[in-house]
């Protein structure tokens with residue numbers, strides 16, 4: 064198990080509050096996680112039951128309590144106080160891996176790039192972290208655009224890299240993106 068990386072449970076950007084999930088978020092999480100358009104290129108199966116969203120909060124609690132593993136924040140709009148998605152980060156050795164999801168009604172307002180920029184700053188505040196990366200399915204370019212907006216660079220196409228259960232049983236080609244600290 065890697066050394067713990069303590070992360071703040073709350074972060075603010077101009078439009079957003081990022082905060083640790085709670086069980087009160089289950090309806091919101093189930094809302095986007097049960098939308099097949101939202102989940103198509105995600106690595107978990109589209110939710111069929113709210114208990115799966117409870118599982119998300121429980122896994123988040125375990126990671127936050129251990130200060131290790133994939134720690135998600137809910138993405139909350141400061142104007143309305145409404146949670147609209149989630150973003151998470153996993154710090155391991157010299158690397159940070161990120162993932163994000165937004166409910167469909169909130170797409171195309173630049174919310175995830177705003178959240179990701181704050182999370183990236185957080186990652187590089189650790190002297191041990193030299194690389195922030197993430198991948199997306201070749202048919203999900205909107206995710207690549209998010210990464211481009213925060214200064215990540217497309218490095219490679221990784222063939223047959225991951226099975227995306229909502230697309231099909233065969234491993235998919237993905238693009239790997241990264242932002243690195245230059246020595």
Ligand SMILES: CC(C)(COP(=O)(O)OP(=O)(O)OC[C@H]1O[C@@H](n2cnc3c(N)ncnc32)[C@H](O)[C@@H]1OP(=O)(O)O)[C@@H](O)C(=O)NCCC(=O)NCCS
Nearest residue numbers: 101163164165170171172173174175198199205206208209
């Ligand atoms: C991908 C996602 C995170 C983008 O978040 P967002 O806050 O809407 O991001 P932006 O508003 O900056 O939009 C990013 C780009 O995506 C494209 N895009 C966003 N929504 C789109 C849509 N409905 N149709 C077509 N293109 C779209 C646009 O090209 C946009 O770039 P632009 O601002 O230069 O026009 C969001 O659409 C989402 O949650 N998708 C489902 C989950 C997912 O795929 N997560 C990533 C897995 S790797």
